[in-house]
Amino acid sequence: MEDLASRIVQKALSLGCQDAVADVVTNRSYQIRFARNEAVISNRWREKTASVFFVYENRVLTSDIKDLTKVDEAVERLVRIAKGSQQNPDYAGIAKGPFKYARSRPDPKVLALDEGGRYVEAAVGGALDEGAKECAGSFWKYDVEHFLATSNGASAHDHRASLYLSIRALVSLESSGHGIACATKLSRFEPEKAGHKAGRIAALARNPKPGKAGRYMVVFDPLIFGSLADQVGGRLSAWTVMAGLSPFGKKIGKRVASPAVTMIEDGSTDSIGHKRFDAEGVPTRRNTLIQKGVLKTYLHNTSTAKKFKTRTTGNAGLVFPEPHAIFVKPGDWTRDEIFSEVKDGLWLTNTWYTRYQSYLSGDLSTIPRDGIFHIRKGEVVESWKDIRVTDNLLRMTKSVVALSNKTEQMMWWGEVSVPNFVPYALIKDVGITRSAE
């Protein structure tokens, strides 16, 4: 496959391309979806694709070549198409290799795993033990191998494997909880714990009352704080800033969060988002995005870095810079101390459907789902339903009062698109609205 990636690059260069990248990807992933406490379908993929990036006289073309038996013809066709495209004056090349990469190999026990039913049963069992009636979710074994070659001398291999389980436990339609388990090592994969958490929240969320609008001190469980962190990470791509899709434009060196918040982007550390290199072959690294509340950098590829007069951060996608994994530095509060701080507030455990009225200002709303709890003097006094967080991304990040001293790894359908490690967070004056009577 390494040979194939190099062959594609050489073929593109021979046809006059100034830059070329080929990433030959083998996907052998496997999934079980479950609902109503049992498997509803098992999915397995056996696919090989060459993701390519060709630049001909500053005309940029990307494609996935699916027929790897006719690669030369495919490259010829793609270069022909590229010639008809429009020049990109912002294109500034790809990073110069060769590079040295940190050693990395997947857990052989994860690779050897061929059946995940027992993990589904463990998660569902954990939730039912806590009083849940109905569970749904997904188990994944990710097994993806990359062979990358670039015309600037990068040549790299990365075999990425991890385990993931997401479970939603329900006592009733309006009483539910969610749990996540993810790990790159089988020994650290804890689906039963995720099931217990989902079931515990669901049981506590019994008989919810309609919530009340207002501004509240809110404890964000890691899953919903992970969603907030995902919004921040995604909006820090230099591309989103240039497209008017970010509230972080012109804010480098300025306060964008409370001093309690330090956010790191790091594809090189162990996480299910771990990657040895980005789409230009640049080794991933630790990037401090927000240091004690102050914005330090956007995420860059070579072209956006030139535009912003800086250097690539190793976050190239084929066209857009993107985060690999986000780490919010833990604080020094225990979870109990965070809850005790709330005299009259809320505990939110999950959310979905985050949408912006203005990406530039950060005005947004998002809808809490699963357990929503009213807290008085640190204790849950009531389960709520039917509320919406209506606020502003920057106002919320600037209003973080405290972070717990432990982080958990999160990734979830739609809302936490990039894996992150996040603690519990306490945020003050969070706007809550609800449907009119």
Next chain:
Amino acid sequence: MDEGTDLVDFAIDYAGKKGAEYTEARFERQEPENFILKNGVLDALDVGEDRGVGVRVLAHGALGFAATNDLTKGAVRQIVGDAMKGAKASRRKTRIRFAQEQTLEMNWSVPEEKRLADVPVEEKIREIADVDRAVTSLGFKVAARYFQLSSNRIMKYFANSEGSRIRSYSPRLRVFYFLTVVEGGDAEQTYRNYGWSGGWEGIRAWDLKDRVLDEARSMHKSLTEGKKSPEGKMDLVAGPQVAGIASHESCGHPTEADRVLGREASQAGKSFISPDGIGMRVGSEVVNVVDDPTVEHAIAFYLTDDEGVKARRRYLYKEGRVGEFLHNRETAAAMGTRSNGAARAVNYNLEAIVRMANTFVEPGDHSVEELLEGVKYGIYMKSFMEWNIDDKRYNAKYAGREAYVVENGEIKHPVRNTIIELTTPAFWSAVDAVGKDLEFEAGFCGKSDPGQALDASLGGPTIRLRNVYLR
């Protein structure tokens, strides 16, 4: 022999020999082409030639699915084995069944006046660049411009072990744009999405340049003349874009039978409508919301679904009551009914699940002027920006983009960020009149895991709601 036929037929035959109770296989070839013009710069042109085979089996009372892009019999044999193994490993206590459906042998294709494949990419870029240039000549600051033109040519061959054999061809065209207009340190943002099933002639059907320029002008007007939106109970006249999103979010999604039955509970959620909810009142008697895959040129047009079932119009809400659920064969069997052809997949490598197609409020007979004439004081919300809805599809929010105060039937000044935050029954029960100006926009509807962002149309005419709380 047509592409994919031998592999699909082989998969059906081989799975039968391996003991599958039912098998279906899909070959797809997709030829997507996509580019983004960001602030006048074409970042990259993305083209593809995607093809592969997916096989789903029903065995041991369970479902197994597997897919490959290796178009050899050896690879197909392997994925049939994977699907069978996955089904067996499910160890289900309750057996999955499929509703009995008619077998079909047919070929269908969407006609193209001007084939998408025959239009050079230069011409497509020129078309969008021309609109972009026009936006920059408006005389006010459009700080960020983002245009995306996408097309796809989708060829499928479907077969199942019951004898269905269906070949289809769907060419699709889509334009998405996102604009930021700035004035005096304040900004207004918008996005729009237009879709078409057919050839390049679709680009003319949209009047794209005029629409984009009108939208940008209305954004500037909002910034320079817009006032705070009034708060309280008042009438609301909601334009086609608002009616369209509401029909999709609070009519289409809650009537998806897989959600009603809990199959999507962990991701897209469930529904406030229970399995015995047919006939439940959710709106006034003038509310009819349909989902119809057979609307010509709508982006989600199809004649057979991805389980080989014939497509037809479905009345989701009929005269204000729940009319029918959207079904595939699995949910139909679970509810003791027949599939109504709502099973779709994004590509060969994903299972077909229950999906909306072209969802819209059925038009009535009022003109927009007649709807406005009946309003003493209220808001005319032509379009929205922010929106969301909870996972049981009960509490929705639509935040206005272009909106105006209406006094005694006359449109007055623009207002900014009008908020509709209502329950599904409160929204639809307040509708007292429905316009005849049916329009569609395109959307990507997200569902399932792995996520399947699928072409959908959202449509409706202008509708009038009485005495609803706005802020």
